[in-house]
Amino acid sequence: MLENIGITNFKAFARQDIALAPFTLLTGLNSSGKSTVLQSLALLRQSHEAGLLDDVDDSGGFLLNGGLVQLGTGQDVRHESYTEDDPDITLAVTTGQTRYQWRTRYGREGDLLSLLDAPADSAPRAHHLSSLFGHGFQYLKADRIGPDVSYPRSHDAAVRRSFLGARGEHTVNFLRAHQDDTITASSLRRPDAPSTSLREATDHWMQRLCPGVNIETVDIPGTDSVRLSYGFGSGVSASNRYRPTNVGFGLTYALPIVVACVSAQPGSLILLENPEAHLHPQGQTWLAYLAVAAVSAGAQIIMETHSDHVLNGLRIAVKNSRIPAASVAVHFFRRNGQTSEVISPSMSGDGMLSDWPKGFFDEWESSLEQLLD
Template identity: 65%
Template sequence: MLESLTLTNFKAFARQEIRLAPFTLLTGLNSSGKSSVLQALALLRQSYDSGDLSPAYGHEAGLLLNDELVQLGTGQDVRHEAYDDETGPHIALALRGDGGTARWTAVYEREADHLKLVPAEQGIQQEPAALLPSLFGPGFQYLKADRVSPQVSYPRSHHAVTTRGFLGAHGEHTVNYLRTHQDEPVTGKALRLPDAASAGLLAQTEAWMQRLCPGVRLVAEDIHGTDAVRLGYHFGSGFSESNQYRPTNVGFGLTYVLPVVVACLSARPGTLILLENPEAHLHPQGQTWMAYLACATAASGAQVVMETHSDHVLNGLRLQVKNGRLAADGTAVHYFRRKGQTTEVVSPIIGPDGTLSEWPEGFFDEWENSLDQLLD
């Protein structure tokens, strides 16, 4: 498990250490730096995947700014604009966890999209996947806010879903993953819902989706003679079972949340899941269920780092702690707010009874603000 990430001169951050727990929640106003934290982790992962973190591949080690997971631009885009003499001109990312630490310092080059790493400071004698397996090992998922919209068909890539076990940064491989792995048991005990038809991935996915839309059932199948797969929905069962509907004729929220559900249910102990706004397009009760799902994922040994704008997600997490489903010290909550050109982070602590140690101004206080005005 990753325990902390330190960002130096990276986008909105001059220097910021962020504590990471089994379930880490990143909150705050728009454009306050939440996604940038996930991007820093994704940047390391994509640089590793392409061989750029590891000099053993025979080329110069560096951070690859634009590839499959994130497209960050050039050095000028990623270096914190207001860097000072104390932090120096370079960009650095440091990680602690999995029993190891590592720091990557990249030399600033304004127009480069491959930032060379300072050799003396790579500090990585070991293979990154051996040092920090949760970030660099198998099972990693990163689902961005802009997930694929409901479609009539989805890509079919054996390499993505079987060799890599990857759902795609936009969730584009989810339907094929579900088709391929549908009978594999969900291993996390906390993740298995007792009312599901079986412990298999498809049955459990249906059971979690039924928390959002009662009676929904899923079909993930190939389209004969093509390189595509399709998703189908049924509602009800027996005599009252509906026809099979295509995703474009079913509510947006169901298909939009499917990658999040599959990512959590297929997680294994030690794997890392980065989620941006899993609550998007869900009604409030469904948003609370997203928190329950992420808590169950963390309680099953995987690590979740989630950006959210939802007080229902926060309250769902607090409830799960209060109900003993996730240890209070298994959580980290960070509230990001801009201060001049940089971002500062306040980190309220969740107690075992679900209470929060502090409520900084602007931190999910809109209910009270609106109520105060209504009662005035």
């Protein structure tokens, strides 16, 4: 499990260390640095997949534009208040009390920032950072797939790598290929389900968002595409099948989030941006319960959210002993001049927070005060 991420001169941060837990919740105002944390980890993963994190010379470095993130050039990612004494960009992660650090040379126009130093031995990195660099990694951006008539079929992504795609574009094909896989974690299965399959578990959690819904994924013969359909009810009361374009936007938008959590394995690392988008408040609370269930199955989740329903769902899960308070980290981001700062209230076993800084999910109280004035 990742225990900490260190960021120097990268995007919103001049220098910042952020503690990570099995379930880490990132929140705050827009453009305050939340996405920077997720993008930092995705950038390391992207650069590792390209084979660029081992060589300290012009052939290695941070690959700014790739399949996970597209960050532009050096001038787009270096923090604006850097000092001449420390102009370089550094990312570091800690696991097992060992810190692994990569420092890169700033290049204004380049989209490959050359490594100045890196961990000396790649073998410990591959072993101890398996959640970041190995199988089971998922990163789902806020800009995810929407309703469509078909979705891409990629054996490499969905079958060989079990990757849903940064936009969730391989989710439908992943479900088609893995729908009969057994879900072993009891926290992710329907308690009275006749089957322990991925499809059954996916339906179970999707029904928390939309009661009665069920999913079907099939090949489109003669093409490299697959089709998704929704049905409602079962047995004699079952509806016709509906294509996603004729069903509410939120279901398809949330589907990659649900599948990422349901399919999580021990040691998985799942990065989620705004999973609550387009969902009713009740569904947002259930997404928090789903993420807690994935953590109980052994995954690590880092989630960026603007939803107080997600936060409160997490707090209720702690109070109801679904997850220990010690397994939760909550970070509130806010701008302070040219840089961002992080406030990290602790959570007690009853779901209460030690601090409630200004701007931290206090809009309801502010609005209520104005209404009652």
